[in-house]
Amino acid sequence: xxxxxxxxVAGLAIAISSSxxxxxxxxxxxxxxxDSTSATTNSDDNTILGAGSSFDNPLFSKMFSEYNKTNGxxxxxxxxxxxxxxxxxxxxxxxFGASDAPLNGKQDSALSAPVVHIPVxxxxxxxxxxxxxxxxxxxxxxxxLADIFLGKITKWNDAKIAAIxxxxxxxxxxIIIAHRSDGSGTTNIFTTYLSKVSEEWSTKVGKGSSINWPxxxxxxxxxxxxxxxxxxPGTIGYIxxxxxxxxxxxxxxxxxxxxxxxxxxxxxVTAAADIQIPADGKVSLTNTDAADGYPISGFSWxxxxxxxxxxxxxxxxxxxxxxxxxWATHEGQQYSSALNYAPLSPAAVSVGEAILKSATYxxxxxxQ
Amino acid sequence: xxxxxxxxxxxxxxxxxxxxxxxxACVVPLIAILxxxxxxxxxxxxxxxxxxxxxxxxxxxxxxxxxxxxxVIVISVASLIAIPVGILCGIYLSENKTTKLAYWCxxxxxxxxxxxxxxxxxxxxxxxxxxxGSFSAxxxxxxxxxxxxxxxxxxxxxxxxxxxxxxxxxxxxxGMPFHRVILKVIVPCGISGILSxxxxxxxxxxxxTAPLLFTAFGNPxxxxxxxxxxxxxxxxxxxxxxxxxxxxxxxxxxxSLVLLAWVLLLNIITKITxxxxxxxx
Amino acid sequence: xxxxxxNSVVTRRNSVLRVINSIKTSDIVRTSKRIKHSYRQIRxxxxxxxxxxxxxxxxxxxxxxxxxxxxxxxxxxxxSLGIGYLWGKVWDPVRDIYGAYPFLLGTLLTSFLAxxxxxxxxxxxxxxxxxxxPKGWLSNLLKNTVELIAAVPSVIYGFWGLAVLVPIVRSxxxxxxxxxxxxxxxxxxxxxxxxxxxxxxxxxxxMIQMVPSQLKEAASALGATRWEVIRSxxxxxxxxxxFAGILLSLGRALGETMAVTMVIGNTSLIPKNxxxxxxxxxxxxxxxxxxxxxxxxxxxxxxxxxxLFLVTVVINMIGKRIIKRYTTV
Numbered sequence: 001x002x003x004x005x006x007x008x009v010a011g012l013a014i015a016i017s018s019s020x021x022x023x024x025x026x027x028x029x030x031x032x033x034x035d036s037t038s039a040t041t042n043s044d045d046n047t048i049l050g051a052g053s054s055f056d057n058p059l060f061s062k063m064f065s066e067y068n069k070t071n072g073x074x075x076x077x078x079x080x081x082x083x084x085x086x087x088x089x090x091x092x093x094x095x096f097g098a099s100d101a102p103l104n105g106k107q108d109s110a111l112s113a114p115v116v117h118i119p120v121x122x123x124x125x126x127x128x129x130x131x132x133x134x135x136x137x138x139x140x141x142x143x144x145l146a147d148i149f150l151g152k153i154t155k156w157n158d159a160k161i162a163a164i165x166x167x168x169x170x171x172x173x174x175i176i177i178a179h180r181s182d183g184s185g186t187t188n189i190f191t192t193y194l195s196k197v198s199e200e201w202s203t204k205v206g207k208g209s210s211i212n213w214p215x216x217x218x219x220x221x222x223x224x225x226x227x228x229x230x231x232x233p234g235t236i237g238y239i240x241x242x243x244x245x246x247x248x249x250x251x252x253x254x255x256x257x258x259x260x261x262x263x264x265x266x267x268x269v270t271a272a273a274d275i276q277i278p279a280d281g282k283v284s285l286t287n288t289d290a291a292d293g294y295p296i297s298g299f300s301w302x303x304x305x306x307x308x309x310x311x312x313x314x315x316x317x318x319x320x321x322x323x324x325x326x327w328a329t330h331e332g333q334q335y336s337s338a339l340n341y342a343p344l345s346p347a348a349v350s351v352g353e354a355i356l357k358s359a360t361y362x363x364x365x366x367x368q
Numbered sequence: 369x370x371x372x373x374x375x376x377x378x379x380x381x382x383x384x385x386x387x388x389x390x391x392x393a394c395v396v397p398l399i400a401i402l403x404x405x406x407x408x409x410x411x412x413x414x415x416x417x418x419x420x421x422x423x424x425x426x427x428x429x430x431x432x433x434x435x436x437x438x439x440v441i442v443i444s445v446a447s448l449i450a451i452p453v454g455i456l457c458g459i460y461l462s463e464n465k466t467t468k469l470a471y472w473c474x475x476x477x478x479x480x481x482x483x484x485x486x487x488x489x490x491x492x493x494x495x496x497x498x499x500x501g502s503f504s505a506x507x508x509x510x511x512x513x514x515x516x517x518x519x520x521x522x523x524x525x526x527x528x529x530x531x532x533x534x535x536x537x538x539x540x541x542x543g544m545p546f547h548r549v550i551l552k553v554i555v556p557c558g559i560s561g562i563l564s565x566x567x568x569x570x571x572x573x574x575x576x577t578a579p580l581l582f583t584a585f586g587n588p589x590x591x592x593x594x595x596x597x598x599x600x601x602x603x604x605x606x607x608x609x610x611x612x613x614x615x616x617x618x619x620x621x622x623x624s625l626v627l628l629a630w631v632l633l634l635n636i637i638t639k640i641t642x643x644x645x646x647x648x649x
Numbered sequence: 650x651x652x653x654x655x656n657s658v659v660t661r662r663n664s665v666l667r668v669i670n671s672i673k674t675s676d677i678v679r680t681s682k683r684i685k686h687s688y689r690q691i692r693x694x695x696x697x698x699x700x701x702x703x704x705x706x707x708x709x710x711x712x713x714x715x716x717x718x719x720x721x722x723x724x725x726x727x728x729s730l731g732i733g734y735l736w737g738k739v740w741d742p743v744r745d746i747y748g749a750y751p752f753l754l755g756t757l758l759t760s761f762l763a764x765x766x767x768x769x770x771x772x773x774x775x776x777x778x779x780x781x782x783p784k785g786w787l788s789n790l791l792k793n794t795v796e797l798i799a800a801v802p803s804v805i806y807g808f809w810g811l812a813v814l815v816p817i818v819r820s821x822x823x824x825x826x827x828x829x830x831x832x833x834x835x836x837x838x839x840x841x842x843x844x845x846x847x848x849x850x851x852x853x854x855x856m857i858q859m860v861p862s863q864l865k866e867a868a869s870a871l872g873a874t875r876w877e878v879i880r881s882x883x884x885x886x887x888x889x890x891x892f893a894g895i896l897l898s899l900g901r902a903l904g905e906t907m908a909v910t911m912v913i914g915n916t917s918l919i920p921k922n923x924x925x926x927x928x929x930x931x932x933x934x935x936x937x938x939x940x941x942x943x944x945x946x947x948x949x950x951x952x953x954x955x956x957l958f959l960v961t962v963v964i965n966m967i968g969k970r971i972i973k974r975y976t977t978v
Contacts, residue, residue, distance in 0.1 A: 047589070047591075047596060049502075049503070049596075049597060051585075058424070058425045058426075058613075061424035061425060061588070062424040062425070062426065064588075065423070065424045065588075068589075074589045076586075076587045076588060076589065076597055077588070078585055078586050078597075079607075080939045080940075081939065081940050083939075083940035083941070083942050084939035084940045086942050087939060087940065087941060087942045087947075088939070090942070091498055091501070092501045093497060093498070093501055093502055093503055094503075106942070106943050107942050107943070110942070110943060110944070174828050176828065176830055179916075181915035181916065181928075181936045181937075184940075206743050206744065207743075208742070208743035209940070209942075210742045210743065210937070210940060211741070211742070211743045212739060212740065212741030212742075212743065212744070212746075212917060213916065213917070213918070215918075216916060217830060217832065217833075217914045217915070217916055217926045218914060218915030218916040218917075218926070218928070218936070219915065224915075227811075228832065231811075231815065231816070231831065231832075232819065232829070232830055232831055232832075233829075234829070246425065246613060247613075311501050338426070339425070339426065376874045376876075376877070377874055379874070379876055380874035380875045380876035380877070383875075383876040383879070384781060384875060384876070386773070387772075387773040387776045387777050387781070388773075388777055388781070389773075390769055390770050390773030390774075391770070391773040391774040391776075391777040391778075391791060392791070393770060394770045394771070394773075394774055394795055394798070394846050394850070395791065395794050395795070397798075397843045398794060398797060398798050398801070398843075400809075400813070401801060401805070401806070401809045404809060404812070404813055405805065405809065408812075453704060453707070456700060456701055456704040457701075457704040457705060457707075457708055459701060460701035460702065460704055460705045461705070463701070464701075464705075469702065469705050469706065469709070470705065472709050473705040473706075473708050473709055475966075476708050476709045476711070476712040476713075477708060478965060478966055478969045479712050479962050479965070479966070480708070480711070480712055481965065482900050482904070482961045482962045482964070482965030482966070483715065483904070483958060483961065483962070484903070484904025484905075484906065484931055484954075484957055484958065484961055485904065485906060486904070486906040486931045486934050486935055486954065486957075487715070487719070487904075487934075487954045487957060487958050488715075489938075490719075490722075490934065490938065490951060490954050491714075491715050491718055491719070493938075494718055494722060495714075495718065514711070517708070517711075521708075545687075545690040545691065545693070545694045546694045546697065546698065547693055547694050547696075547697035547698075548690070550697070571800055572800075574802070575801070575802020575803065575804060575805065576802070576803075577802075577803070577804045577906075577907045578906040578907055578931070578935060581935060581938075581939070582938060582939060602802060602804045602907075605804050605805070605808060606804050606807075606907060606911075609804075609807070609808045609811065609911070620808065624805050624808055627802060627805065628801065628802070628805055631800055631801070631802060632797060632800060632801075635796075635797060635800040636793075636797075639793055639796075
């Protein structure tokens with residue numbers, strides 16, 4: 001009798017618990033089978049998978065959600081960092097990658113087929129800081145910036161910082177450095193800049209998407225670094241302009257090549273990007289010559305294989321993706337400013353057009 | 369003499385009080401976590417929250433429908449794989465205690481139980497994601513099913529070992545073949561112990577993030593195709609919790625509450641229904 | 650072959666029965682059916698037994714496969730970095746220098762610190778539930794609540810740690826006088842120590858309950874107080890069981906990924922003290938696995954996974970062996 005009672009109770013337990021898991025699975029798996037049989041052709045080709053730069057994520061989430069409304073194409077973009085985007089593209093697990101850094105030699109040699117870079121947006125890496133008592137905007141020169149990140153300046157009221165920020169009351173607390181823990185194009189832009197402006201940085205640390213930091217805390221993604229800065233008073237770190245703006249974070253003015261202290265903004269990034277762009281789209285905007293340009297800025301690229309016929313990809317899928325990127329570099333640009341991204345200059349758009357037109361499927365160009 | 373005895377009794381009482389205080393202190397963090405998640409999460413949860421997918425930054429609203437559906441699908445597929453395999457393997461271990469294979473098999477189950485979840489994620493990436501060229505919910509499910517296996521196997525084995533031999537002998541004496549004895553007599557008798565293991569394993573994997581990072585990958589849209597990337601609750605929480613946007617934080621808190629409620633509910637149901645089975649997991 | 654045998658049995662029996670001349674044909678049909686049925690049963694039984702053995706083999710293959718995959722994938726790094734990888738102090742992907750020492754140290758620091766914090770608590774729970782109050786609804790509640798600690802998903806621990814614990818640790822650090830960062834090894838250890846309480850506690854409780862009551866009664870009869878019974882009878886008797894509980898907790902702490910990743914600070918530098926940020930083996934894999942963009946980098950990460958795998962497996966195995974010896978004797 002007792003056993004039966006126990007069994008009944010247990011049966012009830014299965015009923016309740018598996019109604020959450022198993023039963024709903026039956027429901028969903030049956031829908032999934034009907035879905036996949038009726039829609040194998042279009043459901044399969046109606047999602048595009050992308051991964052990479054977390055810098056692009058807010059803009060892409062907006063752009064792709066708008067594109068979905070008009071075209072019904074579902075774009076799944078996961079912000080896993082630029083390095084991750086490149087690796088997943090190399091492994092052919094995603095349709096497109098997005099990176100804030102062009103491929104380097106090592107990455108290029110790992111690829112089985114040529115990849116093209118299409119500039120989609122431009123952004124700035126800002127020096128965000130958390131000094132609750134300070135009202136004025138911090139000003140930094142390139143050498144002081146490098147010294148801070150080299151760990152040579154450890155206090156906020158260091159004479160070198162005070163010399164630039166005259167009349168500003170700096171706290172006597174220690175400087176905490178926040179940096180990216182993951183491979184990232186943001187890191188690449190920032191360290192490329194530091195390598196250009198500081199001899200010591202380029203010999204001791206170098207540039208790259210993930211480097212061995214002399215000091216500091218790591219955070220995963222722009223989110224992680226912005227989080228560290230927000231949460232810890234006395235922290236300084238580098239993040240994308242959009243992330244700093246979204247969080248109402250204080251960020252520093254940085255002195256550019258022509259000696260001006262520039263506030264990072266859409267205008268100053270667009271100014272920095274107003275230079276000659278090579279035909280392959282790969283160009284660094286750091287330490288720009290432009291007089292009003294913010295020195296730590298750079299393009300962000302979408303990366304796709306030049307030859308789209310690989311791994312049984314259909315023509316349809318390839319052309320949908322190319323059209324999506326075309327849209328993103330044209331109509332999609334209207335969403336940039338609202339999210340604090342710098343719209344592409346006409347020169348960059350036309351370079352992108354030419355590159356997109358060079359993409360082929362089975363040797364034939366996809367866009368006519 | 370008297371003073372010495374008093375001292376000893378006092379020491380004993382003091383120790384008793386200390387252990388009780390320490391033991392009760394263990395509960396404090398759990399209550400703090402539950403209370404905090406509840407406080408943060410409850411205000412974000414409404415009908416809209418369950419039926420919508422996350423919105424891009426800057427647009428208010430948005431929900432976790434994709435992650436909820438994704439979690440259910442990924443866990444269900446994992447259960448479909450792990451439960452039959454796990455129960456059969458558990459039966460094997462309880463029926464063959466002395467063979468060499470059983471020894472190695474038992475050893476492997478112990479090993480599997482100790483494998484860190486992140487390592488299972490790597491394995492699933494190399495076995496299923498890289499060769500097939502696509503992140504998929506299925507690869508996530510298989511990674512999770514590997515995590516479920518040891519719990520299901522051990523609970524099955526331990527439960528069946530607890531059953532009296534006379535039960536099996538009586539069934540054999542009636543001329544029942546081996547498989548019928550197992551499936552019609554032994555397993556039904558131990559079903560609630562086995563189920564408790566199954567439910568605990570489901571509760572355990574429901575909150576796993578690490579194996580899904582490189583497998584299920586995430587998806588901002590509702591998706592039911594298991595060969596495509598899929599969003600799950602723990603992934604959504606991890607991604608949005610580390611983001612700086614308040615909208616996304618709100619989603620993460622709400623999702624945390626949902627996940628916590630789900631996992632705790634499974635645990636509590638298991639505890640209540642299977643109290644009499646003293647299975648050591 | 651079998652069917653002819655069937656038929657011969659049936660016919661012989663048939664002839665005998667015909668002599669008696671008191672049998673219905675339906676009975677014969679039933680008998681032959683029963684025999685066929687039992688053959689089918691034997692066949693199914695064989696299939697069933699084979700399936701069981703197959704499952705056992707599959708389990709062994711699964712574990713061997715995991716190990717082999719880890720080894721094969723880490724061959725490039727073993728080849729190019731050698732054994733010195735394990736105590737290399739620098740992890741610098743840009744220059745292709747990989748040393749696992751910072752992560753080994755970070756892992757050991759967080760795990761042992763967490764263990765040191767959690768052991769008094771989990772033993773207190775074990776003693777209270779095993780010795781002082783083994784029954785009653787209040788102790789039942791305590792037991793179930795402690796077990797629920799293990800049920801909370803680790804990503805939720807991480808999220809809570811980030812939102813609640815880190816600011817508390819930060820204000821504590823300001824008082825102590827170290828750089829107030831909040832996130833770091835200390836925070837990670839605190840979170841971990843909460844997470845691993847139930848493992849040692851529930852095993853310890855079971856072990857303490859298994860102490861024969863004669864021993865305890867004898868000690869009490871000799872005039873020992875409760876504390877003296879615990880110290881000189883229960884603890885020595887359950888020594889190895891409690892140790893196994895600690896090992897299981899340690900195994901859990903070593904492999905924990907998400908909660909640690911969210912609060913440890915993720916830096917590849919060698920931690921200076923317990924408050925500085927660091928990285929564990931599991932967290933560095935979670936952070937950098939999808940980013941590793943060239944073969945040696947990737948395989949260095951996998952080798953880290955292999956080391957982690959071996960360490961946790963060995964610790965778990967020792968723990969399990971102790972428990973097994975304990976429960977069977």
